Amino acid sequence: MKLVSVFDAFLKDTVNLNSTRVKGLEDSTGSIEDFVNKSTWGPEIDSWMPQGSWAHKTIIKPVDKGEFDADLLVFVHPVEGWDAARYINELYNVFYANGTYKSMVRRWSHCVTITYATDKKIDIAPVIINRGGFQRLEVCNRDSNAFERTEPRQYTNWLITQNSYSGSNSFRKVTRLIKYLRDIKTTFTCPSVLLTTLLGYRINILDQYGDEFSDTPTALKTVFGRLDDWLQQNATKPAVTNPYLTSEDFAGGWTDTQYANFRTVINRYRGWIDEAYDETGRNASIAKWRRVFGDEFAADVVIEEARSVSKAAFDALTEGVSIAALTASGAVRDLVTLVKAYGSSALPREFDFLPHMRQPTWRRATAQNLSVQVRAKLYRSKGVGDQGAVQSMQVLRAGGWLYFTAHTNTGVVYPTSDFTVYWRVTNTDQAAADAGQLRGEFNDPHEGNGRWEHLQYRGVHQVEAFVVRRRTDELVGQSAPFRVVIE
Template sequence: MKLVSDFKDFLRDTVNLNQTRIDLLSDRVDAIEAFLKDSDWEPQILRYIEQGSWAHDTIIRPVDKGEFDADLLVKVKPVEGWSAAQYVKELGRVFRDSKRYGEMTVVYDYCVTITYADDCKIDIAPLVTDRVYQGTLEVCNKRDDEFDESQPIEYTRWVKEKNSYSGNNSFRKATRLIKYIRDIKKRFSCQSVLLTTLIGHRIEWWDKDSMAFADTPAALQTIMGRLDDWLQARPDKPKVENPSLPSQDFAELWNDTQYANFRSFVHKYRTWIDEAIEASTRADSIEKWRRVFGDEFAKGENVKKAEASVTERARAFFMDGAAHLDGLVDTVIDYGVGILPSVFNKPPHQQTPPWPMADIVSRNVQVFAEHSGTRLKGRGHRISSGEALAPRGGLWFDVRVNKFQAVPSDCYVRWRITNTGAAAMAQRCGRGGFEKPTDGDRRWEGLQYRGIHMAEAFIIRRSDDRVVGQSAPFYVVIK
């Protein structure tokens, strides 16, 4: 069953960015624009352009206490003699030197990011026009000190055109739902611009007024079905052209493993969506939609299930002493680490910290991970906690405090690496102790044994060897 009314409620109450956040975002952008107008940043500002999910109206509410990003382009005239890097560096300088934004500012390759105390951050990127010839638009690559051609306005126009072919904004709504699946399940990696492009190519002008996009669940089923068909016909990573700039391949945002994982899970979710729509009773349909979206879908309904919930099954695996068996790994791969019982994080072989705890221990400590083929390779692809990975290559773990700040110099980092899984235990690799960083504060760990593993960062004050910060577990699921 489609359950159109339930989808309307689910989007409004759970998926869509609520109006309070939208209004606050607008106020913050106005403040940034006023700040730049009065700053000593040299480029002449022509206009500001919304970009990304914000501009496309596909932005969603952050899940699991995450953040939502808003992208703001600053269109400027070229400054004589300036290199690409100068635009970004100088923009970063004016924000970092200010009392208002100084501690909130981080400078990246293309943009300056302002991170607020709540769940919002704004990326501000210079967009230089008419540097090469009249009408050219270029973003600035600070790392390589190069200008990269960009067509953000044309891309936004393309997304809006695709949405115009659907009824009741169903294309945009389905796009938000697929992003929600990505964020809540954490089963695959796909940056929003790549995901939006893949989705956009699944609707054409002849779809206008058709039943395939008549409502939100129909649009979701159509898009996932067409996307799955396209992916299954391409076992190897294909090219995904930027529709507004064909020379740019968005598929470069993936590695081969991430593409294979995305392909696999789109196929799985396509099947689940079909089963939910084909269900003959409301209760059965709600249960099947919850397999896709979690228990927030139709959350006012008390649906009696014929079998134990997924969480109860996971707890049964654990309590029966089978936490390291394949059944639990497969269940987590399907439903995400959110179904793990709390006791999973404290297996018997895990060591307790040898350092005493400070009076105040910050939990505002974040672990990030990049997947790389080898330890010596350069930057890898960012992965999410709980993302399913093949047993190849490894991960570089890094740590930040207060969302984006480096660990203070008066502290040091130790990593607790906890392995689980039948293969690791059989090889006597059931680690649960503390390790020193490999490079700076970062830690390298190879991917080898099937299981659900954890990495945690502990921050210890040098003056008294007390723990002052501890991260939540970063889950590594090896297939």
């Protein structure tokens, strides 16, 4: 499911750099430009230009809530007798001599950086115009004391053109989403300029006439699919050049190992994105998109869906039972009471696919799907006072403990020598939501492959077993939900 409005909210609230920080960036760069223009740096300044994510409108909010990076180019005419390193060193000296910037400035191979603690870093890079009388632009490498060709204006214009082909700023939105995915998952390494270029190459002039970029999730699916197709066609690391300067290979700093990992991870995420997009159930689709983008995706929707299962059940039952009858039974908007009166038929639609339920990330075994049955025993306290076996949907009082085990179809407990059983415990309804204990994540087993759970929150909850073969780390079996009703 596309969930266009959910993606819009996710971009606005979580991914995009907020307008206050953008305004602060503009104010800071204005102050830097004014300071350098009036300084004794040396070169004659021609112009200033934002570069990188800021200029390309693909900048995102840092996922660690720390500083974000912005690039600022200063185009200057060459100074007779200056080598490449001197442009960087002299610019650094100007900032270091100033009381405001002294503690904020550092120098690197190609730029001087001003750091505004807990807010932003601005990299200022000199670009030399037509050195030696040749028509060219060059940046300065302080480490090697060499001038290097660059084409920042044409590269930026190329990205603007690619974005226009996608329509509705789809390219920029998708780039921000994939940068967020990179930063939140930390499963692959890909510098922003390389990632942006790779994505830019996946768009062509004909896209303005099709529907592959009709909305943000569709554009994401399109770009990810094209990127994965291209990567699978390139078993070894290819060049990823600046389209206006073929000598500049953005993939040059990528190791073969990093490329191989990127190729593998993108293929996996492509499968997850396709699965989330194609899912027809809203709750299940949200859960699958959250496997891609993490817990911040649709966070408000997720909490409300889990909190309001009683209301959803009541509303669904009114289609076949009169409100008067429901009210008379004392079952108004309380799922536990509804279940006691009407059994499992009271459970709302998609109860087994609530969006806060984490989705499996193990590779599924293709040749094997083992039967998995969950059994539970009730104890007065953890490990003490065996009360006997309980059944799914059996109504239990709060305070006790359940011990869950996973069995084969012949009743044998899955052995720890060959398998690890992971348990997905999903709470629902008001009490668990108020306590911040909706859960839905995967938990390790406690003793052997079993799992202890405390009966705490009024509601109908679910426990599922996922059996993973140790040798291959493949998911080979998954149980049906065991429903725990706590009154």
